[in-house]
Amino acid sequence: MQINSFNSKIFIETTVGSGLPEALESLAPSRIFVVTDENTRLHCLPHIEELLAGQKVHETVIGQGEGSKTLETIKQLWDSFHSQGADRAALVLALGGGMLLDVAGFAAATFKRGMPVINIPTTLLSMVDASVGGKTGINFHGYKNHIGVFRAPYQVMIYPDFLKSLERRQLYAGWAEMLKHGLIQSRRHFIRLVMSYPEQLPPGEMAHLIRDSVDIKNFFVTSDPYEGGLRKALNLGHTIGHALESLALERGETLLHGEAVAYGLLCEYGLSVHRLGAESTIYSQLVDYIGRSYQPFSLPSGEWPLLKRYLQQDKKNVSNRINFTLLQNVGQPLVDQYVEWESIEEVLDEVFSQSRDRVE
Ligand SMILES: NC(=O)c1ccc[n+]([C@@H]2O[C@H](COP(=O)([O-])OP(=O)(O)OC[C@H]3O[C@@H](n4cnc5c(N)ncnc54)[C@H](O)[C@@H]3O)[C@@H](O)[C@H]2O)c1
Structure with missing residues (x-):
């Protein structure tokens, strides 16, 4: 399956490695810099390694996890490009x-102002989200994605078979972004997702759901590549999600980005019901699905002031007002919605008292 994106092409292939030789032939790179981490080097690289035979290949293994999204890792990669004589005809093959x-x-x-990149995403979240749309970057002084540029990859090769070695928790993190895609554009996609469990899906079915999510992400990205307006719809669940992520980090707890987005979606869909009259049956489906499939997350009211502080630092805010993407209904996102703290408190009470009830 092929999807045309903003300055790049996306392929979803059922056989790992399929299409890669053709991409390499059309680019004819001077060298290939393969970037992996310890997990993708172990689980994914062996499946494509022999397709790189005959090329000048240099491998760089970076640290895994969010803690490696730093300037030090960038320097490690620049050092490797520099010491191995990379020029602008060299290719970066990002496998992770x-x-x-x-x-x-x-x-x-x-x-050197830009080398081409082929993205080979290996987690569900990166297949349906991070590999598409050209946002790149690193964290800086504790702020997520604070430094970065928009730059579309030359090509994206999605091989759903790589999900076989992925942990369950990581699968559900990606699933949360897919639920978001359903909510902002397609009731049909949303309903299929809340009626399925990713670890039980036959591979063909998973590939179709990935394609539908990529299509939706791609629609928003190609309509508005630099996030002037419409692309902000993709931020649904992320205002509260990012604040929960920061709060968990401060507590020293691991909360995956996609898990924070799942709870963010609950809160922000709840706000959409209260303020814009979005359908309450969808809210019940979300509450039920997230309650059954995701780890409980507790948020006692004593921690709300800290959450408020994180919300006030969100980079989407204007004049200190907290900026949300909300839904008038499924498929009808409204961007730049400013919500006062009292309404946020109301929804926090609703969402986190329900998850408290489940924990007890
Ligand atoms: N650029 C974008 O548009 C965009 C969009 C969404 C998220 N992001 C970013 O993506 C990051 C989160 O990505 P993620 O959820 O993929 O997490 P991740 O990249 O941290 O990967 C999660 C873990 O899975 C391991 N792993 C990867 N593939 C594997 C495989 N096939 N088998 C076994 N283990 C594997 C990794 O080594 C890592 O330990 C965040 O930094 C977020 O900011 C970017």
Whole structure:
């Protein structure tokens, strides 16, 4: 399956490695810089390695996890490009999850003003989200994605078979972004997702759901590549989601980005019901699905002032007002919605008292 995106092409292939030789032939790179982390080097690289035979290949293994999304990792990659004589005809082949694609993409975009990149996403989240749309970057002084550039990859090769080695928790993190895609554009997609469990899906079915999500993400990206307006619809669930992520980090707890987005979606769909009259049956489906499939997250009211502080620092805010994407209904996103703190408190009470009830 092929999807045309903003300055790049996306392929979803049922056989790992399929289409890669053709991409390499059309680019004819001077060298290939393969970027992996310890997990993708172990689980994914062996499946494509022999397709790189006959090329000048240099491998760089970076640290895994969000803690490696740093300037130090960028330097590690620049050092490797520099010491191995990379020129602008060299190719960066990024094999990993969203963290790795963001970092490798940023290092490639800035070295000698830009080398082409082929993204091979290996987590569900990176297949349906991070590999598409050209956002690259790193965290800086504790702020997520604070430094970065927009730069579309040359090509994206999605091989759903790579999901076989992915942990369940990581699968559900990606699923949350897919639920978001359903909510902002397609009731049909949303309903299929809340009626399925990713670890039980036959591969063909998973590939179709990935394609539908990529199509939706791609629609918003190609309509508005630099996030002037419409692309902000993709931020649904992310205002509260990012604040929950920061709060969990401060507590020293692991809350995956996609898990924070799942709880963010609950809160922000709840706000959409209260303020814009969005359908309450969809809210019940979300509450039920997220309650059954995701780890409980507790948010006692004593921590709300801290959450408020994180919300007030969100980079989407204007004049200190907290900026949300909300829904008039499924498929009808409204961007730049400013919501006062009292309404946010109301929804926090609703969402986190329900998850408290489940924990007890
Ligand atoms: N650029 C964008 O548009 C965009 C969009 C969404 C998210 N992101 C970014 O993506 C990142 C999150 O990405 P993620 O959820 O993919 O997490 P991740 O990249 O941190 O990967 C999660 C873990 O899975 C491991 N892993 C990867 N593939 C594997 C496989 N096939 N088998 C076994 N283990 C595997 C990794 O080594 C890592 O430990 C965040 O930094 C977020 O900011 C970027």
